[in-house]
Amino acid sequence: MIKAAVMRDGRAGRSGREDAHYLRLRLLCCVVFSLLAASVLADGFQYSYSRFRGSKHGVETTLRGTGRITAVRLWSGYNSFIFGFESFFCSSSRIQFRFGPIWSRTVGRTTGARQEIQLFEDETIVQVSGKYGRYIQQLIFVTSRGRFLIAGRPSFQSFNMFPEHKDAELIFLSIRFGRALYAVASHWAVVNQTAW
Numbered sequence: 001m002i003k004a005a006v007m008r009d010g011r012a013g014r015s016g017r018e019d020a021h022y023l024r025l026r027l028l029c030c031v032v033f034s035l036l037a038a039s040v041l042a043d044g045f046q047y048s049y050s051r052f053r054g055s056k057h058g059v060e061t062t063l064r065g066t067g068r069i070t071a072v073r074l075w076s077g078y079n080s081f082i083f084g085f086e087s088f089f090c091s092s093s094r095i096q097f098r099f100g101p102i103w104s105r106t107v108g109r110t111t112g113a114r115q116e117i118q119l120f121e122d123e124t125i126v127q128v129s130g131k132y133g134r135y136i137q138q139l140i141f142v143t144s145r146g147r148f149l150i151a152g153r154p155s156f157q158s159f160n161m162f163p164e165h166k167d168a169e170l171i172f173l174s175i176r177f178g179r180a181l182y183a184v185a186s187h188w189a190v191v192n193q194t195a196w
Contacts, residue, residue, distance in 0.1 A: 046168060046190040050161035054132040054176065054183025061107060064172035065099025068191060070119050072097055072141050074151035075112040095181065097173070107177050117141065117149040124169035128161040128186045136181040144169070163188030 073096040097104045098118075119125070127142035131154055138152030163169070167190045174185040 046165040048164035048168060048188045050128070050186040050188070052174065052176065052183045052185040053130075053159035053161070054136050054181075055134055056176070056183070057134075058176035058178035058182035060174065060176050062172055062174050063095065063097050063104045063107060065097065065102060065104050067100030067102075069125055069170055069172075070098045070100060071103075071116060072125070072149055073114055073116045074139060074149060075108070075114050076151040076153075095175070095177075107175050108181055115149060115151050117143070117147065119143060120145065123147070124191075126162060126169060128170065128173075128184065129159060130184075131156045131158055132183070133157065134182075136184060139181075139184070141170075161186040165190050 075095070095107045122144075124144045125141050126144050127140075129140040129142065130136060130152065131138040133156035136152070137156050138150065138154050141149045161184075165188070168188040169191060170186055171189045171191065172187050174187065175181065176183040
């Protein structure tokens with residue numbers, strides 16, 4: 001036998017006990033969220049994200065590791081767009097970061113001339129810029145010391161990515177890739193140097 005839902009205050013089928021339980025659950029969620037937000041602020045963790053620039057094609061992945069970024073390798077192909085970054089684990093692709101002493105995996109294709117920048121002890125990446133059309137045509141990594149690494153050709157639409165917080169640095173990249181590098185997004189944070 002099916003019981004009909006009882007209408008109270010415009011809502012169907014909820015008893016007073018269920019209303020109280022629902023209210024306690026909502027209150028608990030608010031308290032947990034507030035405590036999480038307070039703990040993040042207390043730790044001083046400041047994170048920002050620069051959305052994808054480029055096309056929506058390709059497979060999405062991230063280049064991340066343990067520690068700070070200490071070097072970047074880029075390859076630009078014969079047609080002058082970015083083919084990728086190189087990896088310690090997969091030598092057939094070509095966009096690569098070094099986190100501390102360890103190179104990240106590679107994303108992209110093995111084509112073109114390799115370019116590299118190794119960061120000094122107190123140097124960080126503070127800006128990622130470039131040009132894109134269907135592919136990422138050009139990438140520029142700018143450091144806190146004003147040095148930069150440029151690969152590709154300066155054509156099509158421009159983009160600039162930088163952190164929202166004054167002392168933040170690039171901590172990893174999100175990438176869409178396939179035949180070439182289709183899009184990039186940047187993740188920034190203020191890094192506690194003693195934690196690394």
